[in-house]
Structure formats: structure tokens, C-alpha cells
Amino acid sequence: MSASNHSSAGASSPSAPSAPPPPAVPKSRIPFCPACGSPTKLAVPDGDEKMRAVCSSCGRVHYENPKMVVGCLVEHDNKVLLCRRKIEPAYGLWTLPAGYLEVGESAAEGASRETLEEACADVEIVSPFAQLDIPLIGQSYIIFRARMKTPSFSPGSESLECELFALDDIPFDSLAFSSIIVTLRMYIEDVKAGNIKFHYCTINKRIGAGPSDLRSFDIDNHLAVRETSAQQSHWSSIELVMGEGAFGHRMASGHICGRLFKLLLEL
Amino acid sequence: MSASNHSSAGASSPSAPSAPPPPAVPKSRIPFCPACGSPTKLAVPDGDEKMRAVCSSCGRVHYENPKMVVGCLVEHDNKVLLCRRKIEPAYGLWTLPAGYLEVGESAAEGASRETLEEACADVEIVSPFAQLDIPLIGQSYIIFRARMKTPSFSPGSESLECELFALDDIPFDSLAFSSIIVTLRMYIEDVKAGNIKFHYCTINKRIGAGPSDLRSFDIDNHLAVRETSAQQSHWSSIELVMGEGAFGHRMASGHICGRLFKLLLEL
Ligand SMILES: [Zn+2]
Ligand SMILES: [Zn+2]
Missing domain, CATH: 3.90.79.10 (Nucleoside Triphosphate Pyrophosphohydrolase)
Known part of the structure; x- marks a missing residue:
């Protein structure tokens, strides 16, 4: 679930031409819980259909709104x-x-x-x-x-x-x-x-x-x-x-x- | 700036009838920085006119949107x-x-x-x-x-x-x-x-x-x-x-x- 590998990808060497690109790792745009400050993880909450930022500590679900x-x-x-x-x-x-x-x-x-x-x-x-x-x-x-x-x-x-x-x-x-x-x-x-x-x-x-x-x-x-x-x-x-x-x-x-x-x- | 006194106000005894209500303490609705997890404080950023949740660590300003x-x-x-x-x-x-x-x-x-x-x-x-x-x-x-x-x-x-x-x-x-x-x-x-x-x-x-x-x-x-x-x-x-x-x-x-x-x- 962690996107930390991707965050440092800019420092890695370019892929060989024949290597496929790595699969996209979903990355939360809300990495920390605005309510309690704990890290979030991306998960699909019960009754939902989309990946959301869910707090690893308090369990709150944080939505992105237009x-x-x-x-x-x-x-x-x-x-x-x-x-x-x-x-x-x-x-x-x-x-x-x-x-x-x-x-x-x-x-x-x-x-x-x-x-x-x-x-x-x-x-x-x-x-x-x-x-x-x-x-x-x-x-x-x-x-x-x-x-x-x-x-x-x-x-x-x-x-x-x-x-x-x-x-x-x-x-x-x-x-x-x-x-x-x-x-x-x-x-x-x-x-x-x-x-x-x-x-x-x-x-x-x-x-x-x-x-x-x-x-x-x-x-x-x-x-x-x-x-x-x-x-x-x-x-x-x-x-x-x-x-x-x-x-x-x-x-x-x-x-x-x-x-x-x-x-x-x-x- | 902290609203923590107010959070526990429910446990305090009721005011005497003649006591005025305490002044409203502005309370951030975004108490922790969604980007880095540090506590925010309410402040008016440069060039702004309203109180915003400003991260005490990374300095990001977090806006509330309708x-x-x-x-x-x-x-x-x-x-x-x-x-x-x-x-x-x-x-x-x-x-x-x-x-x-x-x-x-x-x-x-x-x-x-x-x-x-x-x-x-x-x-x-x-x-x-x-x-x-x-x-x-x-x-x-x-x-x-x-x-x-x-x-x-x-x-x-x-x-x-x-x-x-x-x-x-x-x-x-x-x-x-x-x-x-x-x-x-x-x-x-x-x-x-x-x-x-x-x-x-x-x-x-x-x-x-x-x-x-x-x-x-x-x-x-x-x-x-x-x-x-x-x-x-x-x-x-x-x-x-x-x-x-x-x-x-x-x-x-x-x-x-x-x-x-x-x-x-x-x-
Ligand atoms: Zn939380
Ligand atoms: Zn921050």
C-alpha cells in the first residue's frame, strides 16, 4: 500500500528500453489523517466501491472532493x-x-x-x-x-x-x-x-x-x-x-x- | 490558539447565571496536516484575509472547500x-x-x-x-x-x-x-x-x-x-x-x- 518507493523513483536510473514500466502504485493524496495526524492507507471501505484514504489509527475515511x-x-x-x-x-x-x-x-x-x-x-x-x-x-x-x-x-x-x-x-x-x-x-x-x-x-x-x-x-x-x-x-x-x-x-x-x-x- | 481547553469543556460545571459565556475560541476543522501529519494552527497567511489551518511543521496552508x-x-x-x-x-x-x-x-x-x-x-x-x-x-x-x-x-x-x-x-x-x-x-x-x-x-x-x-x-x-x-x-x-x-x-x-x-x- 505504501507509495514511498515511488516517491524516490526520481533518483533511480532510467529503465532499459525493453523493460515495461512498473505498475502504478495507488498513492493517497491525503497521506495523513487530518483528524488525528496518523498515516492513512488506501482501502475500499465497507459499502463503498472506491479506494479511499482510511486512517490507520482512528479509522476515519477521508474523501477528496471537487x-x-x-x-x-x-x-x-x-x-x-x-x-x-x-x-x-x-x-x-x-x-x-x-x-x-x-x-x-x-x-x-x-x-x-x-x-x-x-x-x-x-x-x-x-x-x-x-x-x-x-x-x-x-x-x-x-x-x-x-x-x-x-x-x-x-x-x-x-x-x-x-x-x-x-x-x-x-x-x-x-x-x-x-x-x-x-x-x-x-x-x-x-x-x-x-x-x-x-x-x-x-x-x-x-x-x-x-x-x-x-x-x-x-x-x-x-x-x-x-x-x-x-x-x-x-x-x-x-x-x-x-x-x-x-x-x-x-x-x-x-x-x-x-x-x-x-x-x-x-x- | 489551541482549542484543547474547549474540547474538554463538556466536563466542566455549568456557568453561574450571571457569568457571560466564554469567548468563542476559533477551532481548526483540520487539526492535523494531511500532508505531513503535524498539528496545524489557525493563522492568517500572508496575502490572505481569513484564518486558515497552517501546518506548524511544513507550513502548508489547508483550505476548507464547499x-x-x-x-x-x-x-x-x-x-x-x-x-x-x-x-x-x-x-x-x-x-x-x-x-x-x-x-x-x-x-x-x-x-x-x-x-x-x-x-x-x-x-x-x-x-x-x-x-x-x-x-x-x-x-x-x-x-x-x-x-x-x-x-x-x-x-x-x-x-x-x-x-x-x-x-x-x-x-x-x-x-x-x-x-x-x-x-x-x-x-x-x-x-x-x-x-x-x-x-x-x-x-x-x-x-x-x-x-x-x-x-x-x-x-x-x-x-x-x-x-x-x-x-x-x-x-x-x-x-x-x-x-x-x-x-x-x-x-x-x-x-x-x-x-x-x-x-x-x-x-
Ligand atoms: Zn485518524
Ligand atoms: Zn505539514
Whole structure:
């Protein structure tokens, strides 16, 4: 059960070309019990189906939970507010003001707080706009449309600069995260169609892609709530491959979501 | 900083009537470092504004994050599928199939998985229906409309029974959680209006109310995405007080959301 051999694997010599890689040893991401400080071991608890970090002393089971990232799409004079990141990851790239939701606040409150912290903008939440799940890294983005109570903003401590961008001027080549690209593409499409909806989708990064690696990701299960009754786009899978600063596209297996596909063709 | 005096406070004699209560000592909910096993202490890290559990040995900062609860509103023949809980809290009460989202799955996948586990129903996700934040207990409910791929269900290991209920027959007096009451009330209103929307709201439990305590909660910030453009209900605050198995209602400070208020009057 111990993953200690693996922890020191970096010091070992490279395998001979013909040697198969060693089997992956499951490694707990919670090696010590947060309740009592004893080491945990990975085991499948009774009535469960997955390996969990179980305390070797007090027996408590510790679960890993996805984290919610909350943020605002601040609208002003047909422009949207972006912040250029002063922190890693994605230092120097543009993003919507967003950050981790805290215990004790609602998603709307958290999104407003992040906007105040990163863009010094005091906003009022207008409407939920999107939920974008990124299962591989255990994150769900919850994005709200918002408006400034007074038209005033300036870079907070985590931002190099903040700027309002017309929708045709958004720096898609310099956006920080796949979630921000997808959010802004959906938003532009909605605005051009004159019908702003609520969107749900899953962003499946390729294994090995870092949080700021925009070169490849899939968009799955795009569902949008729109007119008169809740309808959905087809469950979809579109594979995006970026190259030379522009989107390329090719179809993956699965149903193509026509609307999003059209959106990509327009790029 | 230590909360150890407080941990043993239960053994001390009660205070004299005139003695003020002792000041609340902040107590870390992460007393030991999950990374190295050393005790943590509560401190405000540089550049932060809140008390965090900081490891006394390795210096890592450990954050508490809200948890996402994902579930399905399964529609069949103008009825919805409810499960009667075989586990605490709220043993014996009715709920929508729902549970904690896991790392590595999307909210839609998690909601389908929970429906399979609790109601043995294999469902297809239709549309996002609601996000209900409960800041006091650090939970966000994400509810999807869903349909059974084949009309078949039966109680899973955590359910006493599963049943399809016509909307007029939903056992509101025997629902497990405030989130389920609010979800079903919004759904019934949408169905009766012929317009199923996406809803965002915050459920503020009164301090001291347990997860299964339905007697009192506030609904704030109700926003709904509906026809042709994203409009929102007024930011609202409605105070619900349950008594004798029926909703009473009285207004709290803040803007009243007329639609939800009307809904309550219909109870
Ligand atoms: Zn322990
Ligand atoms: Zn530590």
C-alpha cells in the first residue's frame, strides 16, 4: 500500500528500453489523517466501491472532493472585463475574475468577492451563465453575468492589469484557461444570437495537459437552458486542437453539437 | 490558539447565571496536516484575509472547500422519482436521488451515478435545473432533470423504497432536506407555468438548524434563466417558518421575489 518507493523513483536510473514500466502504485493524496495526524492507507471501505484514504489509527475515511471555482462575466457597454494574471499558473494571460469558493459564502457571493479582489470592481450579480466541469482536475467553474454598480475597476493584487474588451477584440490567443475560452465563446455566440442562456458542459482535458495548457481539450455534454422550455443541445463531443495561435478542429466520436461546432468554424 | 481547553469543556460545571459565556475560541476543522501529519494552527497567511489551518511543521496552508451535492429530478409520465432514505440523516424521509460529487466525474455523471445507486434507475440527463447553495454547511446542490432510459427502478442499498409521485402528491411534510423542498417547489411552479427554467438560489439555514431541520430557512438571491434572454427574479429574501407540517410564511427584510412568494401562498 505504501507509495514511498515511488516517491524516490526520481533518483533511480532510467529503465532499459525493453523493460515495461512498473505498475502504478495507488498513492493517497491525503497521506495523513487530518483528524488525528496518523498515516492513512488506501482501502475500499465497507459499502463503498472506491479506494479511499482510511486512517490507520482512528479509522476515519477521508474523501477528496471537487472544488468550485466561481467567477464573473462583467458586462459594461457591450464589453466584458478581463484581468491579466499576476500569479502562476498562467502568469501574464487573461482571465475572468474567478477563484475558489469559500465555506460560508454562496457561489454568487464568492464570484462578487473575487471580482472585487482581482479587479477592484463592485458588482451586482445579474444571472447564472455557465457551469463548466473539469473532472480530470476536480474543478467546477460556476460563472455569473454581473454588472458594475459604478463603472470603476483597477487591478487588484493578483492582476497586472484589467481591461474592458469588445467581444470582437477578446485576446483568445492569450487566455489563461480552457474554461475561460469556452465561457467566452458561448457568451459571444449567445450575444450574437440575441439570446443569453445558461450553459452546462464538461471540459475534458487530455491526460497530461496542465491547467494552462490550451492546446487540446474536449467539450462534452453541452446542455443549454433556453426559450420557453428547457431544451438541450445534443450530447456532444468536439475535439479541439490548437495550433499556431488559432483553433483547428476535428470531430471526435460521439454526437456533434451543431451550434458549438458552428461556433468553432467561425473562429 | 489551541482549542484543547474547549474540547474538554463538556466536563466542566455549568456557568453561574450571571457569568457571560466564554469567548468563542476559533477551532481548526483540520487539526492535523494531511500532508505531513503535524498539528496545524489557525493563522492568517500572508496575502490572505481569513484564518486558515497552517501546518506548524511544513507550513502548508489547508483550505476548507464547499462540497457539491449532485442529483437528479427524474421525470416520468408527469411524475417525479423520490427515494425514502435508509440512512441518517433524515432516515425515513423522502429525497431526490443525490450525493457528493467525486473527483474525476462531471456533475452530470455524478448525478446519474447517484440515481443508479439509490434508485437503480439508469438515466439520461435532460437539462440542468437548479443550483442551490447552502453556505452555512458549505454545500452546493446541483440538480439535473433526467429521464429513465428504460422505465425501471427499485430501491438501492441506501433507500427503503422508491416511488414515482404525481406533482400534486409529493409528500412535502416528509421531505428530507430544505434543498429538496425548494427544488420541488420551483419545479412544480415551472411545470404549471409551462416553462421549465434554470434556477440559482441560496438557502440560508438558521444558525443551529441541522441538515434535516426543515422548520426554518431563508431563500435568497433567487435568479432564474428563462425565455429569450437571461432575466432574473428580483434579488429576494423570503423567510419560511414551518409549523404543524405546513408552511407558514412571513416577509424578511429585502426585496420579495413575487413568483416564489406566490408559490408559498399556494401551499
Ligand atoms: Zn485518524
Ligand atoms: Zn505539514
